Amino acid sequence: MGVNLRDLITPTKITLESLKGKVLAIDAYNALYQFLSIIRQPDGTPLMDSRGRITSHLSGLFYRTVNFLEMGLKPVYILDGKPPELKMKEIERRMEIKEKAEEEYREAIERGDLEAARKAAQATAKLTSEMVEDAKKLLEALGVPWIQAPSEGEAQAAAMTLRGDAWATVSQDYDSILFGAPRLIRNLTISGRRKLPNKPVYVEIEPEIIFLDKVLKELGLTREQLIDIAILLGTDFNPNGFKGIGPKRALKIIKTYSSLKAAINSGAISSDFSIDVDAIREIFINPKVSYDYKLSWSEINEEKIKRLLCDEHDFSLERIESALAKLKKIKSSSLDKWF
Secondary structure (H helix, E strand, O other): OOOOOHHHOOOEEOOHHHHOOOEEEEEHHHHHHHHHHHOEOOOOOEOEOOOOOEOHHHHHHHHHHHHHHHOOOEEEEEEOOOOOHHHHHHHHHHHHHHHHHHHHHHHHHHOOOHHHHHHHHHOOOOOOHHHHHHHHHHHHHHOOOEEEOOOOHHHHHHHHHHHOOOOEEEOOOOHHHHOOOOEEEEOOOOOEEEEOOOOOOEEEEOOEEEEHHHHHHHHOOOHHHHHHHHHHHOEOOEOOOOOOOOHHHHHHHHHHHOOHHHHHHHOOOOOOOOOOHHHHHHHHHOOOOOOOOOOOOOOOOHHHHHHHHHHHOOOOHHHHHHHHHHHHHHOOOHHHHHO
């Protein structure tokens, strides 16, 4: 889920061309779940190989990463590790949503409502350990690095960006800026034409960037105060937030009382004793991250890619070779500088 700061933040549109040569730390699980949700048949069925194994995530990861490499970007994918204990409620909530969506999907299929079926199916996406292992193999064959975070992938990506090893973090969620990432890029892995929910209308989804210092300056806040606003609204570590408080009211409260604890102590808002404010703030301010990693981009192994995608998962050899042919055209230019 992540925290929803959309109503408080004004992003800036960017292009893939403007990111040429830049290292981008991508929230891998966020991207893989997007691919699993979006890349589906008209009735909501995900792409599968002849043995019934889901391949939507591999399709999205391959073609999108090839697109990044073709444009001269330097992606590095960050995988989630063990979630903080405070995230267990959110994980349970997500499981309940998936179970309900699966039931709604079956009912929609039975009554022949393909639109409802596809909508429900998108919420049933599950990422298994086998899917993650295949994603790692594909990235290695593409010569693209991946890093195993000790805990939250967005926290690791933010730490790498703060350190200067990456230029920006990439995720749909806003949590990266709470973790201190100076730059967050959204819509990079899902840009393109998308249908609006419940409407026969299509819109163009374009990449956008959010600068943390700009956000803090425009709102007149510190990062710690932005974290307090996030806790009021609801994070992965307190999914329900504080009852009856939206973005504008949350901003007003923090600007008036300087901190969430001060607002609670003054009686401005009711204390929710089920929410450990200090523990949540600590996760964002001092997250569990690792600096034991090495970033390197290597030669693409076409044979490994074909074995994994075509031989093991029934991808079209012609389409895979066509995509790889695009990379061959740039191999002697900007891509060579990486090796």
